[in-house]
Amino acid sequence: MTDVILPVLNEAEALPWVLSRMPPDLTPIVVDNGSTDGSGAVALRLGAQVVHEPRPGFGAACFAGLVAATADLVCFMDCDASLDPGDVPRIAAAVHAGTADLVLGARRGVPGAWPAHARLMNAGLAFELRRRTGVPLTDLGPMRVARRTALLDLGLVDRRFGWPLEMVIKAAAAGWRIAEEPVLYHPRIGRSKVTGTMKGTVRAVRDMSGVLAA
Template identity: 40%
Template sequence: MSNSPIIDVIIPAYNEEKSIPKVIAEIPDFVRHIVVANNNSTDRTGEVADAAGAAVVFEAKKGYGKACLTAMDWIKKQEIQPDIVVFLDGDYSDYPEEMKELIQPILNGSSDMVIGSRALGQRESGSMTLPQVFGNWLATTMMRYMQGAKFTDLGPFRAIVWSKLLGLSMVDQNYGWTIEMQIKAHKAGLRYTEVPVNYRKRIGVSKVSGTVKGVFGAGYKIILTIFRYW
């Protein structure tokens, strides 16, 4: 990898007009493209992200993974492809300024994928619900015993070498996106690690942990994905 790697950022976003400008403003200036996947928002998420300087792509079909895939398609069309792609959420719960530490294992050649682990970092009180904490523990424990994959979190803040990501042939269109990437990376023999990241209360209400339907839907899909790739 060159001394000046090209880094793009993908942010899937649904109704995040209040938080998305804060997220974009705190992304380090070494990033080339900030691609916001407006996932059929009913507010001004797309307009606000565009005004903040992001490249905005629209995806009508709701789903975290579907939004990520649409943003990836936009990147594929660029004349010069990135070396690294970073994913983070648009709700301001992640700390974009920690991106430098997140990508360091890739820059020094020791890893192909890095997961920002909230379990290893500092979490603001109330930033994760009990179902989220338990779900992360259950999923990572199942991956460890069933597949030998050693993770502590399914955190959304992550970095991966672009060519390696393309090689994973990602397909999940909703809640299983993060765990699909981790399982496939492990099975493909990618070098991966985790770095501690901090986590704060999001702006607005979570579409997953903020509803009973979201909690059970995400939990079911995550467990189903683990068994699917077992």
């Protein structure tokens, strides 16, 4: 079994699509990070486990989901319908088989799904990760699978947008086997709070730059 952790901030529009496509052997854990659009209630109505994390920040929501999870494997993924939960078993396969410790979904964008400024930011981060760690990643993908207890042991401390980057850096430093698999990246449902806006992209770059500096 795999628990799928879905950090949510005002994703009531996207939740029905995401949860309806969740394979039956996956358990969705929706972490409501202060939504004002009823996202938590929508998720409950659709049968998901809901965790409320009042502290703002993507990393805070991810960590709350990680603490709430009970399965051996956990998957983190965005809950804006840009990623298909049907891809999770394929991303999890190598971790489940014991041939990898962390697998990321490398996004292959449907036309119009991935803004140019966000693609450039991601390419720069992937290059910096390759340079610093030697891990041949092409994407700091938002869909990723690892073992729950191993992630807790990494001692991740970032609670904002530096969380995904810190995970890869610390995993590489710990000698984890890190791999990636291609996934389709679809146009999101609803308004983007991060890379879909220039303000959100700047905020993410700031948080990730702090992680790199540390």
